[in-house]
Amino acid sequence: MAGQIVTINDAALELLGCPIGDANSKNNKLLWERQLDKIRVKGKHQAVNIYELIGDRTTELDANTQEFLLHYHTGRAAYLSRNFSQAIACFEAAKCIKPQDQAVDIHLERVHNYQQTPPPESWDGVWTMLTK
Numbered sequence: 001m002a003g004q005i006v007t008i009n010d011a012a013l014e015l016l017g018c019p020i021g022d023a024n025s026k027n028n029k030l031l032w033e034r035q036l037d038k039i040r041v042k043g044k045h046q047a048v049n050i051y052e053l054i055g056d057r058t059t060e061l062d063a064n065t066q067e068f069l070l071h072y073h074t075g076r077a078a079y080l081s082r083n084f085s086q087a088i089a090c091f092e093a094a095k096c097i098k099p100q101d102q103a104v105d106i107h108l109e110r111v112h113n114y115q116q117t118p119p120p121e122s123w124d125g126v127w128t129m130l131t132k
Helices: 010-015 063-080 084-097 102-116
Strands: 006-009 031-040 048-056
Touching: 031 063, 031 102, 063 084, 063 102, 084 102
Parallel strands: none
Antiparallel strands: 006 048, 031 048
16 A cells, blocks of 8 residues: 555445544554545535545554654644644644645645634534535
C-alpha cells in the first residue's frame, strides 16, 4: 500500500475485520486507518464515513506518521466540536509534516471559511456534496 491512497467506508472496514472506533486504538483491528471525512452524497440523507487505509497493524507506524495522525485527529475533533482556531493550529501542524496531504488542505479551507461564516447551529459536522 505504500505510496498509494486507498479510501474505504465503514461497511468495507467491517468486512476487513476492522471494527469502527478510535483509529488509534488497537482493539481487534488489522489495519491502520484515518477518517478522512463524513459525507452526505447529493440526493441521499444518510452520511457515510470515508477512511484512508494507511497500513497493516503488524508494522508499527513511524514516528513522523504517528505525529501527523495525532495532529490530524486532534484537528478533526476540534473541527467537529466547532473549535475552528484549534482545528487550524492542528491542521497547520499536520501540514508541516505532510505538506501535500489533500485532506489537511480541504479541512484548512473549511475551517477558515467557518471562522468567517460559522455553520448553522444544526451543523452535524457532515460535509454535504452538492454535485455528483
